[in-house]
Amino acid sequence: MPVYEFYCRKCKEPFTEIMSVKEHDERTPKCPRCQETKEVEKRISTVHTVTTKKWLTL
Structure with a gap:
């Protein structure tokens, strides 16, 4: 689930909320x-994402 920052x-305080995309929209x-x-x-x-990339050697 995505983490959103608000x-x-x-009260001038930042906070984070974990919610689905649907919850966020509603x-x-x-x-x-x-x-x-x-x-x-x-x-x-x-x-931040982590991906793998496979290289093809010819």
Whole structure:
């Protein structure tokens, strides 16, 4: 499941939330500190992926 980063403008605290893409599209999370939903904004975060690449030798 993806990890999303948010910031609460009311209490000025960043927080992360693990939720499915569907959950993310359907609701705004509550701030864990003040329980606010209207003052929560999504933050842009980095993505880390690991891939394998197979090389073909001719």
